Amino acid sequence: MPDLLTGRQKQVLDFIRQHIEKEGLPPTVREIAMHFGFASPLSAQLHINALSKKGFITKTPLKTRSIKVVGLRTTEGRSIPVLGTIRAGKPIIALEEIESHITIDKTIFKNKDAFALRVKGDSMIESGIFEGDLVIVKPEKEPLNGSITVVLIDNETTIKKFYREKEKVRLVPANKALKPTLLNLQDVQIIGKVIGVIRKL
Amino acid sequence: MPDLLTGRQKQVLDFIRQHIEKEGLPPTVREIAMHFGFASPLSAQLHINALSKKGFITKTPLKTRSIKVVGLRTTEGRSIPVLGTIRAGKPIIALEEIESHITIDKTIFKNKDAFALRVKGDSMIESGIFEGDLVIVKPEKEPLNGSITVVLIDNETTIKKFYREKEKVRLVPANKALKPTLLNLQDVQIIGKVIGVIRKL
DNA sequence: AGTTAAACTATACATCCGTATAGTCTAAAA
């Protein structure tokens, strides 16, 4: 059970977080006090001590602006590449194919080697994956049956539900208008498993 | 043509950059001096002034640790709050209701006041919004007809397609199993428009 | 009623920090 914050402590923590966001630097003790209208810097200091004791922030004694919000800034976002296309062959993430980079939340998408891929087609609409969405892909060679995977067939990427059947692979779309396909294992290159979806409306 | 740096200035700039990377904070004047073995803090200060004049760094006068390296990735991610519940009344983002914070890509979700909300229920499955998804909400009081909005009815949040009809509001789910509802304008509190969806699989 | 804890005021201290003044040394440019 995590230590709970009092209302005021939550406010202070949020101000610190906001200050780092906006100014790019954590506030000083007095800047916190000033923001809340405290007459004494100790008022802010006590909240800092409490937040530190409860593990929400860390700080280096005697060092100015040394407050760090746990889980922020260092552990915050991760930059992953957005791939335009994926070509057959060895290096999955070919530098030439990197369209851009996006920042995703480390705590939500933990995989370090993940990358993003823009969805083409509507093979997965019943699983809530639409054309234009970004899927977060975790490279994986042997996905579990039923998981949504990215596979490469004849230099084209498709997203389907994956079922291994002996030396064959069944690829099932989540779209009643489309039919499952059964392919030989050596004819498909398994890229990875879809671990997330990001859609901009 | 950019101003060129002297050897020493480049060393100082490198140290500043490295310090930000490693410690998460820019160094103080004296920390720079100490690293290079300077006996006087002015030695470091002069380099800082030169780097600032040449446009490689910026700083706020009289403010401790305020050096910023120009062009260094500050954060392409933005931290937004994830709300547990939304209560009727004035402040949409009640501090007490912040469950956690997530980092989203600034370039994708540009709105500064956005927040995230975890989806409960299956009223929007046909629009690819499932239970457990995080929706990114941009606060807005008068959404366009047809846009996916978050509204508050009797202290409960729901996500529906929004249609304004005179003094009434039609809320249309994207789920054939559910029926549209027609409500008086004063009985609903419009929270905002859904601008994005994040799903973890 | 007594105790505890959170929240805050008032004041103070030693150190840290950005900045300033004055001057030294060295090497390249005029």
Place this chain on the structure above:
DNA sequence: TTTTAGACTATACGGATGTATAGTTTAACT
């Protein structure tokens, strides 16, 4: 040869900063 500029030393000032001591107020719990 004189000048100029980069790099640095020695010392110091005023304000900012983290921290400390002592005490007040308010609400919650025993």
